[in-house]
Amino acid sequence: MGVSRSKGHPLPLWLPLLIGATLRLVQIQAPILGIHSWRQADTAAMARNFAEQGMRFWLPQIDWGGAGSGLVEAEFPLYPYGVALLYRLFGVHEWLARGLSVLCSVLTIFLVIRIGRRLLGERAGWWGGIFYAVLPIPVFYGRTVQPEALLMLLAALALERFLVWLEGGRRSAVLVSWLAFSGACLVKVLPFLWLGAPLLWLWARGQGGWVQALRRPIAWLYPLGAAAVTALWYWHARQLGESSGLSFGFWGGQANRYTWSDLLGFSYWGELALRVAVRNLAVLGVPLLILGLLPPRAGSAAGVHPLVRVLPLGLVAVVVAGALAPETTAVHEYYQLPLMLFACPLMGQGWVRLRSGSIGWRRGAWAVLSLMVLVSLTILGVDYWSRERITGSAAWELGRQIQASTPEQARVVVMSGPDPTVLYLANRKGWLVTPEALSEQEAAAWRRKGADAVAGSFAVIESYRPFPDGPEKDRLRRWVCAQPPGCPSGSAFVVPLNAGTTAP
Template sequence: MRRHPASSGTTPKRAWLPIGLGSLLRLVQIWMPVLGVHSWRQADTAAMARHFSLAGTPIWLPQVDWSGASAGFVESEFPLYPFLVSRLYSLIGVQEWLGRGLSVLCSALTIWLVMRLGRRWFSPEAGWWAGLAFAIAPLGVYFGRAFQAEALLLLCAAGALESLSLWRERRLPWTLALSWVCFTSAGLIKVIPLLWLGLPLLMVQLSSNPQGQAPPLQTLPRRVLRLLGHPGFWLYIGTSLMAIAGWYWHAHQLGQTSGLSFGFWGSGTDRSSISLLLDLNGWINLLLRVSLRLLALVGVPFLLIGLKASWRSGGGQITISSLVGVLLCTIATMRSSTIHEYYQLPLLLFSSPLIGLGWQTWHQQRPRWQPRLLLSLALVVSLTVLSLDYWAVEHRQREAWMPLALTIRRDLPSDARIVSVTSTDPTLLNLARRQGWLISSKQLTPERLQRWKQAGASHLAGSFVWDKTYRPMPQRRQQLLREMVEASPHAWVDSHSQTYLIPIDDLQPRR
């Protein structure tokens, strides 16, 4: 393996700078309740962790809050992350900063692995800058401390790549086993890593020397055939797919029994379509989101420089195949990709080493003030995006929803079932730490109220101004809700947050 000169390396002390900076950014507002951007997704994850801890259910029986009068067992991805959080809860109780803290830890380890991958594929200096790019990316910072499994997913993906590369170098059995565990865990946490992670893992197997000259493309078919003829390849892939398929079969059976599902399968999923793929506005929005929230604008030119510089290297083949995998996943899940920005997170894992290589290529022979200026600009862009688009949203939603949630926790029994008037958003249920029903304000009818009462619902809770925790309510519905609450003799209303809690027995909804 080719050695790089010592001058291009990084000292152990410098190596901690991206990890330390990235961890510091991710610790901002770590004490926040589960609110903010994509709080509905985080709320379901937090609910699973809470139920695992309080009910003592095994990892194969995840539960959600929007279960009505049932136990809430749900068809879901493999709930490794919430189960790990529940083990932390067993130490000091349900404290949601523990879940955020687990994400921060996973993200910090991923920064370290990204630095190793950048060094392996390109050079020590490129690896160091890759870690820094990953550390300050706005989307990476936010979801690197969010209460959901994305930080663990990226850690598993980076771990699979690094351990398989180690196995290629040293043929140590434990490295291959670790790669299998990481790859399988990524596929259990989310299905789509089978593509965006499977392709670069395949290229690691086919690349003879990631740091050196890439093998000629005309030899690729011969190398693929040689790999396909190896029994170990099929054992790795086959056992991993069997484990993943086994879980999703079990999850599907669970959903069929309970009627609760996140909607993975079936014609109703509507993940992509020709019209979506041909929608130019959708692609432009994705490009702007990636440029600003993933690459902090400054990373865009260095990504392009890195792509050009890596084109004929083994590491370049691996990273480019990764970008192709992410693109194919985006095409396959176009609707989700345009709505859920965390679908772009895998791109950060592979673009960061290219940005590091681009920075290394560019900043040589540059006046010292130019790199410093661009680094300062990247950090300013990142902090601005984080402050306006993420941290401020958490503050606003905490003021809007926590008074109601804390009132429910204080005044209602822990087994009380409530009706949350937040449409399909379970955030309030999780904040209140209660199970119950989700309903839109326009669906309130005497018939539904009677059914909920008979099923055990005790109270109706919601906001006068928010339909979901993040979507304003139409003015007409605000007025109808106010009239309903005014007619209730036992209603609780918080005038500052504009939220309400009403005993169902008091309600006489208007059609």
């Protein structure tokens, strides 16, 4: 059941890898700022705490645990632990964490090419790798300090090895696939659906139907084994959360992930479609994807694998998995990153079809490609890279001021809402609160719990959300100005909490 290869000169594998690595190395030295710094700060804090507090894999810690240990109910910390190993060897530098993400993402480009080659032929696979190398979402989340790049590597490895095994590969291929699939589920859980469904379909088709497939033990051992190890970790994580009171909100009413009524309105689906078209596909990738999804014409299916339908199935599975947690999916665009594992090979097929037309279509294809790359670079520059610069960053200014004004072991109350970016940048432990939490009782409680200072900004509340003018801001300013050393000269303030501090 192999795939025939396209004739012609072999395409250079190093080119998409080089392009992908080059784009992902842009601003690799950037601090934790910009898009989704919230998520990155928590991941980076875990890595730093592993490196500095002891390499105990089963005890992930964040910075916003107040006076406590900071142990938190979290996803399987494979990525931050890997970063911590680098920190132990070379010191705490964010570029090491970004470098690990870059490595994972470049390896994913290689696997996307291999998947495309097996399902669609040599040229479609190669161009699929090019698209994964240059499109905005894979580039940006292929160099952020969060586990998305590792997740994509594990997912691509699971799919690629499964295809190898179905084509008569050794049992080692399915073992590697299972390990990668289990790792992906541990890191994020939702791959159990968006990756598991395509793999299950592949298994049934490869074995001649559902009846034949379900008769073999591996059809049960593969998913049940992955489910067992995933459940074991999240049971342990639940115990950590219950003991410390700290969680990323996987369970319960406070999770704010499962407002399924959103699925009934146009807003969720319209915004999702717009985001995917712009951030994932750079607009010009949309027609290429549609062209790749079209069934081949009679006599033009050479090089196309019978199992190629797993790719559109994967697209649907990612959308369905996201709908299980619509609140999270609507806010966090990296939940649409897995679409690219299935979309890029199809886009590669769309490009090949466009190029195989008349001379006019061939010239138009190069124009589409050029414009898509230009749009992608524009999106990356304006929406992502520009926001990582420290110049003019209120969060960076506040973090530096906290570092300068408090000792290393100080516990700080940071008025940045639930956003941990400032606390991470300051390299301090403490509490995250909103400005309205400031009261006489709370200030006294913070002092009793061991807080050394209160810090915040008049420019932003969270690291990205402007602090609007109004009574709340005026009240905070009056209180800050009434404390020693008086009104700050800039937008950031750090007020020591001691016996002489007055509350509003």
